[in-house]
Amino acid sequence: TPPSLAAEILYMALLMGDIEERMVADLGCGTGTFALGASLMGAKEAIGIDIDPKAIVTSWRNADLLGLDNVRFYVADILEFNERVDVVFQNPPFGVQRRHADVPFLEKALSTSNVVYTIHKRGNEDFITDLAHKYGGRATNIIGGTIKIPKIFEFHKKKWKMVEVSIFRFVREVN
Known part of the structure; x- marks a missing residue:
């Protein structure tokens, strides 16, 4: 996640009362941008999970x-x-590249927490909000942004690609 976009999302979360003294998780954390940012902004505790050992080593170093x-x-x-x-x-x-690769992330997030900030490719808003609704999630905020993605995988064709994204804040209704 680009630092400027992560900062914008974290600041929004801070204003919504979703960081200070809260237990926060960063799923697919990479180098820990959200976990580290939330920690610096007053989270009670932040947890980062990623499948890439090198990214986790970098996260620990940054912390x-x-x-x-x-x-x-x-x-x-x-x-x-x-x-x-x-x-x-x-x-x-x-x-x-892998259709619906974001689905397990959203399902896990909504089964783990009552508040979720999640970034998805623009144009999929109906699919994402419908999926979240299946798990009791309701979109309270949707904002737009842009992510500059570097060529890091073999299937990437260009050196850089600008991708329009939608950032959602979901709240899970608790019965």
Whole structure:
């Protein structure tokens, strides 16, 4: 997640009362941008989960450099994460190469937390809101943004690609 977009999302979450003294998870955390940012902004604890061991090593280094002791990072598939948290942040795969690759992320997020901030490729808003609704999620905010994606995978054709995204804040209705 680009730092400027992550900062915008984290600031929105702070204003909504979703960070301070909250237990936060960053699913598919990469280098820990959301977990580290939430920690710096007053989260009670932040947890980052990613399947890439190198990304988790970088996350731990970043936490150490920032002097943060209220963050934890784990190498794991997000489907293995079963802790209840107050808020989930995530920038899942968009499902372009593997159709609906973002679905397990949203399902896990809404089964783990009552508040979810999630980034998806623009144009899929109806699909994403319908899916969230199946799990009791209601979109309270949807904002637009742009992500500059570097060529990091073999299937990427261009050096950089600008992708229009929608950032959702879902609240899960609790019965």
